[in-house]
Amino acid sequence: KAGVTQTPRYLIKTRGQQVTLSCSPISGHRSVSWYQQTPGQGLQFLFEYFSETQRNKGNFPGRFSGRQFSNSRSEMNVSTLELGDSALYLCASRMGSTDTQYFGPGTRLTVL
Amino acid sequence: DAKTTQPNSMESNEEEPVHLPCNHSTISGTDYIHWYRQLPSQGPEYVIHGLTSNVNNRMASLAIAEDRKSSTLILHRATLRDAAVYYCIPGTSGTYKYIFGTGTRLKVLA
Numbered sequence: 001k002a003g004v005t006q007t008p009r010y011l012i013k014t015r016g017q018q019v020t021l022s023c024s025p026i027s028g029h030r031s032v033s034w035y036q037q038t039p040g041q042g043l044q045f046l047f048e049y050f051s052e053t054q055r056n057k058g059n060f061p062g063r064f065s066g067r068q069f070s071n072s073r074s075e076m077n078v079s080t081l082e083l084g085d086s087a088l089y090l091c092a093s094r095m096g097s098t099d100t101q102y103f104g105p106g107t108r109l110t111v112l
Numbered sequence: 113d114a115k116t117t118q119p120n121s122m123e124s125n126e127e128e129p130v131h132l133p134c135n136h137s138t139i140s141g142t143d144y145i146h147w148y149r150q151l152p153s154q155g156p157e158y159v160i161h162g163l164t165s166n167v168n169n170r171m172a173s174l175a176i177a178e179d180r181k182s183s184t185l186i187l188h189r190a191t192l193r194d195a196a197v198y199y200c201i202p203g204t205s206g207t208y209k210y211i212f213g214t215g216t217r218l219k220v221l222a
């Protein structure tokens with residue numbers, strides 16, 4: 001079974017721009033969560049989607065948003081990029097009935 | 113949110129066993145304990161999880177204390193490919209929101 005895939009793997013943007021990251025979960029997994037990893041803050045939860053509904057949200061500004069489609073694929077959007085948004089963005093999927101999450105390789109975002 | 117305490121770093125010789133400890137004294141009674149590892153520039157990789165009794169899989173073993181306030185991830189024979197940051201994560205109490213600590217950076221010496 002294919003794992004979680006994320007596209008693109010690397011991205012360079014400038015301040016003020018917006019960016020959209022994509023995540024395809026493991027087949028059959030209906031939940032997708034997003035995390036941000038930075039050297040200073042470590043791994044932090046952004047939000048979780050299940051059956052196209054956001055069910056939980058971390059402590060991030062409204063510039064960070066996401067959505068999930070009917071095929072469980074998810075996108076994350078960051079508007080008005082700031083230098084501090086440079087990070088590895090990770091997506092994780094899980095089956096609806098379990099707690100165990102499986103992570104993708106991440107998208108490395110650099111904001112210049 | 114349950115908090116975890118792990119050593120910042122550990123070293124092991126290749127082909128020797130490694131015991132990675134984790135304290136999670138505030139874990140809720142029904143939450144599983146998950147362990148992940150993260151190699152440089154990769155996403156966290158699932159290693160093992162358990163609730164009360166000890167668990168084994170092809171990657172590792174998990175020993176859980178009787179009071180569930182701590183657990184130990186056991187790599188039976190460390191290899192150079194096991195060099196990574198290891199995270200223990202208590203269950204989410206239904207929020208499905210993983211709280212990552214700083215993890216333990218394992219260095220394996222050839």
